[in-house]
Amino acid sequence: LYRALLKQHDSRDDPTLYFGLASAQRMAGNFDDALKNYDHALALQGDYNEALAGKAEILESRGMTDEAWSLIEPAMGYGGMETPDLIMTFARLAKQNNRIDDAIPFVRKALHQSTIEKSKKAMLYFTLGSLLEKNKQYDEAFSAYDSANHLFPTRFDEESYITGIDKLIEVFTGES
Numbered sequence: 509l510y511r512a513l514l515k516q517h518d519s520r521d522d523p524t525l526y527f528g529l530a531s532a533q534r535m536a537g538n539f540d541d542a543l544k545n546y547d548h549a550l551a552l553q554g555d556y557n558e559a560l561a562g563k564a565e566i567l568e569s570r571g572m573t574d575e576a577w578s579l580i581e582p583a584m585g586y587g588g589m590e591t592p593d594l595i596m597t598f599a600r601l602a603k604q605n606n607r608i609d610d611a612i613p614f615v616r617k618a619l620h621q622s623t624i625e626k627s628k629k630a631m632l633y634f635t636l637g638s639l640l641e642k643n644k645q646y647d648e649a650f651s652a653y654d655s656a657n658h659l660f661p662t663r664f665d666e667e668s669y670i671t672g673i674d675k676l677i678e679v680f681t682g683e684s
Contacts, residue, residue, distance in 0.1 A: 523552040
């Protein structure tokens with residue numbers, strides 16, 4: 509779909525289409541093409557934070573953490589334009605570079621934004637918990653993990669669980 513849209517003359521200057529194509533390619537494991545399309549999106553819009561994060565994630569997954577860090581660190585702090593994806597990527601890289609104290613304030617600030625969708629907020633809380641845990645701030649880490657889990661509360665259904673185990677016992681007897 510993205511390729512078809514990009515063939516249209518008036519769509520070639522839309523960085524969101526290159527970003528979408530790159531993200532799909534990244535998820536499919538086609539990293540070389542994904543990098544090219546992230547670069548194309550960034551050439552059209554240099555401050556496209558989601559494209560920066562996507563490119564940095566590929567570099568990181570290839571073991572090029574220094575390159576990923578060099579790409580993403582300068583993007584942090586430009587007037588509150590950080591996006592959750594950029595912050596989470598920055599935090600993960602900061603953790604690897606022993607720069608945890610640099611990342612924690614960004615994550616905390618993002619958590620106070622009212623426009624962040626619930627799933628991203630949960631991911632930010634998990635990210636914060638991971639950073640705090642690495643920093644040996646265990647009580648605060650637990651609190652962050654707890655906040656993440658409370659965004660999507662689940663109820664344990666004991667009756668369904670027992671029924672499921674009973675069915676497993678029926679099917680998988682000691683004789684099978």
